[in-house]
Amino acid sequence: MSEKQVTRRNFLYVTTGAFAAAGAASLAWPFVDQMNPDASVKALASTEIDLRPIIPGQSITVMWRGKPVFIRRRTQAEIDEAKKVNLADLPHPEEDSDRAQNPEWLVMVGICTHLGCVPLGQKGDYNGWFCPCHGSHYDTSGRIRKGPAPTNLEIPDYVFLNESTIKIG
């Protein structure tokens, strides 16, 4: 028998090693996965909000999944401003109509897409939101216009349950 020949012993070494590796990997997963969002966190996945107390030009901030969500009843001036923007001027082009199901109501996650600070409302060069952390300016549709943030403020999944109630999540 030549030395290079695959022996029964080689086969046993490789299969034993492979089984041990697969076993160790599958056992490692619970230790990694335990850090993912747990069942109690996921259970808080949706929130219903009554919109009646909000007058035009007013915003409220609600908590959804531990994050702030801005709900703004925009003034006609703000809506017009958001609609007349040339899409070519935007770092992350999106139509205002794709961002607000009902133009009067702007619902978005109030977290700067740069590094997660909460932007301040009705501030900045575009009269929308301004993040004080690293200077990102958003317009009246929550679209990034200037600064380090890569994308527009995120729009969460939401539905109008009726004229005056929305459900986020």
Added chain:
Amino acid sequence: MSDNYVPKSAVGKWFNDRLPLLNLIYGHLLPYPTPKNLNYWWTFGGILTFCLVTQIITGLVLAMHYVADADLAFASVEHIMRDVNYGWLLRYIHSNGASLFFMAVYIHMARSIFYGSYKEPRELIWIIGVFIFLLMIATAFMGYVLPWGQMSFWGATVITNLFSAIPLVGESVTNWLWGGYAVGSPLLTRFFTLHYLMPFLIFALVILHVWALHVPGNNNPEGINVVQGSQDTVPFHPHYVVKDMFALVVFLIVFAGFVFFVPNLLGHTDNYIEANPLQTPEHIVPEWYFLPFYAILRAVPDKLGGVILMVSAIAILAFLPWLDTSKVRSAKYRPLYRQFVWLFFANVILLGYLGAQTADGLFLIIGRIATVYYFAHFIIILPLLGYIEKTKPLPKSLSEPVLSPEERQMKAAASGASA
């Protein structure tokens, strides 16, 4: 070095025959041959060991009173400050200790950079040191989150969000880190666990760091090789034990000055406001020791680019032994490097200053120039200097530079006669 330490007592001998632990400690701490001309910049290794032990001891007792839960953490820190016996002292030692730990480590690194201690054959000591520095950064950052004040919370938010810059899997990774969809209790609890673990990992690396150091022995201000056990070396004890002790006492005076007179000077007042996920402070700044890297992060107008550059600013240190192409270690004998190294130090301090300012206008422009210069030092200046610099002649021994011309002649005559 005498490895054959013989304990005096019968019990010591019985123990040492079965486990030569005393032999090991004795060899590394007492007769260990050390270059005879080490200056005070070399005392920071001992000071850093002291800092690490202080942080572990004060941290251990603080953990007996602290609660790692988002609803209770802030109150439990105030409880330590107001109710726990000497709690204020222990916490101020721990929080200022972290700052002084970084002060000492930056001096220690600057000494290594100035005298070329990272060069052959000490590359691995330096690389282990870079890993210790990385662990220190992680430990200090997580520790700063634990009081759950406004700066804790928003600092944690900004830094964990750096991971969201990773293409494709960024969001899953950040949700995994948070254990949720935002910074909250799960993150606080895991940070506390890791903050407790990491000092012990640092301790293990410190042992490797010292072990690797004791193979070639210390570098020295002349940067030349000394023969262990020759006239150029003295035993570590008592010569450097006493010198280190004196430096430590001076360091402790500074330490006590911070703890007893200005315990909050290096902190941020916003961290005495409890974390509020709905309101970001006007001006987020990290602790002073992270400011140069923070300035680099903000110098880039792109999220992923900023993160990559900030990480590279630290990672590039590990390659320093190969980026510096000069064979001469000490800046004393490198007329050009000597000027560039001070420029480099000044640039890092400038970056630190910029990190504390708002990132716009002139500050942003200077920040970008300083960032470019930081990297240029490593990838352009250092490799080139090795080729274009005319270094000064190195002394043959540590005694030579301090001998008078007559003594030097006598010595040359003596060595000529013996040869």
